[in-house]
Amino acid sequence: MSDPASNPRAASGGSRQPLPEFIAMLALTFASIAFSIDSMLPALPDIARELTPEDVNRAQLVLTAFVAGLGAGLFVAGPLSDAFGRKPIIVLGFAVYAIGAVAAVFAPSLEMLLAARVLQGIGAAGPRIVSLALVRDLYQGREMARITSFVMMIFILVPAVAPSLGAGIIHLAGWRGVFGAFVVLAVIGSLWLSLRQAETLPPARRRPLQMGSLLAGAREVLGHSQVRLVTVVMTLGFGQMFALLSSAQQLFSQTYGKGESFPLWFAAMALLSGTGTVLNARYVVRLGMRRIVAAAYAMQVVVAAVVLALLMGGLLPQALAFPVFFFWAVSVFFMAGITFGNLNAMALQHMGHLAGMAASVVAAVSTLGAVLIAAPVGQLYNGTAVPMVLATLLCSALALWLMRRVSEV
Numbered sequence: 001m002s003d004p005a006s007n008p009r010a011a012s013g014g015s016r017q018p019l020p021e022f023i024a025m026l027a028l029t030f031a032s033i034a035f036s037i038d039s040m041l042p043a044l045p046d047i048a049r050e051l052t053p054e055d056v057n058r059a060q061l062v063l064t065a066f067v068a069g070l071g072a073g074l075f076v077a078g079p080l081s082d083a084f085g086r087k088p089i090i091v092l093g094f095a096v097y098a099i100g101a102v103a104a105v106f107a108p109s110l111e112m113l114l115a116a117r118v119l120q121g122i123g124a125a126g127p128r129i130v131s132l133a134l135v136r137d138l139y140q141g142r143e144m145a146r147i148t149s150f151v152m153m154i155f156i157l158v159p160a161v162a163p164s165l166g167a168g169i170i171h172l173a174g175w176r177g178v179f180g181a182f183v184v185l186a187v188i189g190s191l192w193l194s195l196r197q198a199e200t201l202p203p204a205r206r207r208p209l210q211m212g213s214l215l216a217g218a219r220e221v222l223g224h225s226q227v228r229l230v231t232v233v234m235t236l237g238f239g240q241m242f243a244l245l246s247s248a249q250q251l252f253s254q255t256y257g258k259g260e261s262f263p264l265w266f267a268a269m270a271l272l273s274g275t276g277t278v279l280n281a282r283y284v285v286r287l288g289m290r291r292i293v294a295a296a297y298a299m300q301v302v303v304a305a306v307v308l309a310l311l312m313g314g315l316l317p318q319a320l321a322f323p324v325f326f327f328w329a330v331s332v333f334f335m336a337g338i339t340f341g342n343l344n345a346m347a348l349q350h351m352g353h354l355a356g357m358a359a360s361v362v363a364a365v366s367t368l369g370a371v372l373i374a375a376p377v378g379q380l381y382n383g384t385a386v387p388m389v390l391a392t393l394l395c396s397a398l399a400l401w402l403m404r405r406v407s408e409v
Helices: 008-012 019-038 041-051 056-084 086-105 110-138 141-155 157-173 175-196 211-223 225-255 262-273 275-287 289-312 318-349 352-379 386-403
Strands: none
Touching (some): 019 056, 019 110, 019 141, 019 175, 041 110, 041 157, 041 225, 041 262, 056 110, 056 225, 056 352, 086 175, 110 318, 110 352, 141 275, 141 318, 157 262, 211 225, 211 352, 225 262, 225 386, 262 318, 275 289, 289 386, 318 386
16 A cells, blocks of 8 residues: 555645645745845945944844744744644745744844844744645655755756845845745745645644644654654755854955955856755665765765865965865855755654654754854854864764764665
8 A cells, every 4th residue: 555645645634736846835935944044145334333333243143043943933833733623834935934034124223134134944844844844745765865855956047046036135225125025935835835835734634733742742752763863964065054054154255355346256156066965866766865974974975074274274375265165155055956955855754644744843952053164164254264174074084973973775
């Protein structure tokens, strides 16, 4: 007898979208996360001058505040979707996300702006995590990894264009105008999902929203050794990637003098690293998720070690300083494109009977853990790339060691 989770029509109780439209819709919901981070990068200097001129590094907290709110929201979004269905929670999340964006427009201080960003992150948790549970309702195993890889392949275009779009909006309406774009994104995502996607969790398969059952579900998720291992690996991966995002604007503009062309360099970096998702979608069914993830972290250990040695030893001539840094930055995002879809699929593979809870716990722990890694690393920015490269080397080495204990699925 086939698993209902692997039968889209059985899971949803009705017709479903064509796969290309389904992937595009998921990419848009995921894009709310990437756009909320990457479009803010060109705004950080203006925010620093206006709201925190005495300590410009604090402007990075606009990014980490959003991720912290996202992590907090992830704890509840999945269980709510297990109890009330996937669609209502995604739409509710978009609504809270839009309210946070409107509050940010009128924030008079950095503290108020950070509070609005936390609220926006809490709302973004709905589209972020419930979309994964929705995919798990319809697909499983390596096929789920393939679907998420295609989503990430489209999703990678968002970081490519977000800084340029953000810079254009800032030019026309100031840095606060970027938050208006977030509201538009939320409206489009809500309407698309509401009108085109059938509910994938029928009432018969929902779990009551009771504290006892929630705690039991969380204990089951965290009690599974393989899920725990994968969650820690994801934490390390998110941490090093988000640390680079937090410092990217300063590294490109202050360290390497590419401030005016930063959006273009960032777009090139995102597009080049997007080949990782293409390769993963093509080879994951043949090679397996564990082997690909381990190879990606091994690659990063080697690259980061070499770059760190060159930087600390002063061995790079001036003409090669930026090309080497750019190559390394591309490798970090390339690694993310290869690993994140696989790691999500590996974690949820064992938890099909409570996909929403599992997706919430895994994403919340890995996201909040990533903030604990990224925020201190970003504040250590000292005019060089050394703190960032060292943090990446340590995170990748530990992730590679942990992957030896993860079994293939």
